[in-house]
Amino acid sequence: MLVRGGATCHDRPVDELRTSPRLEAIPRYEPGPTTAQVLAEFGLDEAVRLASNESPYSPLAEVEAVVSAGIGGLNRYPDGAARSLIEVLADRHGVDAEQIIVGNGSGELILLAGQALLDPGTSIIHAEPSFALYPQLAAAAGARDVAVPLAADGGHDLATMAAHVDETTRLVVICNPNNPTGVYRSAEAIEALLDDLPGDLAVLVDEAYNDFVTAPDSGRLMSLARERGNLLVTRTFSKAHGLCGLRVGYGVGGPGWTAALQRVRPPFNTNALGQAAARESLCHPAALAERVATTIAERERVAAALSSTGMPFTPSQGNFMLLTPGADPGLGQRIHRRMLERGIILRDGTSLGCPGSLRVTVGTPAENDRLLDELADVFAAETAATPGVERTAS
Ligand SMILES: Cc1ncc(COP(=O)(O)O)c(C=O)c1O
Numbered sequence: 001m002l003v004r005g006g007a008t009c010h011d012r013p014v015d016e017l018r019t020s021p022r023l024e025a026i027p028r029y030e031p032g033p034t035t036a037q038v039l040a041e042f043g044l045d046e047a048v049r050l051a052s053n054e055s056p057y058s059p060l061a062e063v064e065a066v067v068s069a070g071i072g073g074l075n076r077y078p079d080g081a082a083r084s085l086i087e088v089l090a091d092r093h094g095v096d097a098e099q100i101i102v103g104n105g106s107g108e109l110i111l112l113a114g115q116a117l118l119d120p121g122t123s124i125i126h127a128e129p130s131f132a133l134y135p136q137l138a139a140a141a142g143a144r145d146v147a148v149p150l151a152a153d154g155g156h157d158l159a160t161m162a163a164h165v166d167e168t169t170r171l172v173v174i175c176n177p178n179n180p181t182g183v184y185r186s187a188e189a190i191e192a193l194l195d196d197l198p199g200d201l202a203v204l205v206d207e208a209y210n211d212f213v214t215a216p217d218s219g220r221l222m223s224l225a226r227e228r229g230n231l232l233v234t235r236t237f238s239k240a241h242g243l244c245g246l247r248v249g250y251g252v253g254g255p256g257w258t259a260a261l262q263r264v265r266p267p268f269n270t271n272a273l274g275q276a277a278a279r280e281s282l283c284h285p286a287a288l289a290e291r292v293a294t295t296i297a298e299r300e301r302v303a304a305a306l307s308s309t310g311m312p313f314t315p316s317q318g319n320f321m322l323l324t325p326g327a328d329p330g331l332g333q334r335i336h337r338r339m340l341e342r343g344i345i346l347r348d349g350t351s352l353g354c355p356g357s358l359r360v361t362v363g364t365p366a367e368n369d370r371l372l373d374e375l376a377d378v379f380a381a382e383t384a385a386t387p388g389v390e391r392t393a394s
Pocket residue numbers: 052053104105106107108131175179206208235236237238244247248249
């Protein structure tokens with residue numbers, strides 16, 4: 001067992017208090033072990049973390065300078081409306097400030113959507129496996145969760161999702177590219193789905209990984225969010241901008257969408273350093289594009305190397321990849337463990353709803369070299385030790 005840092009609130013029975021019976025139904029979000037836990041468990045001095053789809057690069061130097069400069073003002077509350085960040089975002093996306101909402105990570109906005117839209121007797125439709133937060137929305141609101149299995153290619157089955165819409169549906173969530181598979185659905189396909197749905201049904205397109213998409217129609221959904229009142233597109237500073245530690249995300253959508261979310265948004269939900277850092281990071285698009293280009297090039301290099309070792313994986317448009325070493329779920333778990341022993345922290349796909357798989361975040365070139373070396377070694381040893389496992393190029 002991995003070392004755990006003591007009991008968490010989740011480990012205590014909730015019936016010690018007069019709590020809502022809904023609490024028991026809320027799935028736990030399992031973030032996976034921290035680097036410190038892995039070092040302690042395996043007696044390691046260092047480890048490569050490729051488990052949480054983070055940027056391997058620290059924030060841009062100009063962003064770090066703004067954060068340092070802001071520390072002296074932390075005795076004051078931040079701008080509760082995040083006006084200056086919203087101003088830059090509105091300019092960038094060509095929308096009115098009222099069409100933008102800023103959250104404590106885009107994850108907060110997704111949770112707020114559940115609070116604003118769902119009640120007992122209503123329902124939400126999302127894909128499965130997809131981002132682990134979505135099932136929490138229904139459970140927290142006492143609504144019905146409609147989880148539609150992914151299509152065989154690992155992308156959303158949009159037609160089946162549309163077929164599940166009924167008079168109880170209040171929210172449809174699309175994760176594009178999908179986490180954990182990395183599969184992207186075209187703007188045309190999503191637009192066709194929007195055309196099929198009632199115009200007053202809220203649709204949230206979660207574009208947390210949009211910066212890494214190379215498909216030519218990338219960004220089209222954001223333009224649609226200017227025109228379609230029922231569409232909200234969420235983005236985050238946590239991935240390409242490398243600011244997940246400061247927790248800033250945003251949504252662009254119809255005025256009805258942002259007004260609904262503003263009703264449930266806690267005051268001062270984003271902090272002063274996060275707002276300043278996000279604003280500054282938007283001022284350096286060329287430096288950011290260079291980093292993103294490196295990550296995309298590395299994603300393709302890692303994909304080519306995996307193919308040559310015979311490790312099956314799903315081609316991805318994100319900064320991560322889902323590896324499916326074999327049909328036996330035990331094989332993926334063993335590889336995960338062997339990699340941890342060697343100081344390479346990957347995400348065990350079982351906890352993401354993909355038993356037997358491993359999710360790998362694209363790191364720096366040096367981290368990826370190490371990943372590929374160790375993985376080839378571990379995969380060869382484990383498949384040799386597992387009769388009946390075929391190694392085929394994908
Ligand atoms: C698909 C998806 N959406 C949203 C998020 C939330 O990101 P944040 O709250 O850091 O903006 C994540 C985080 O990993 C994600 O994978």
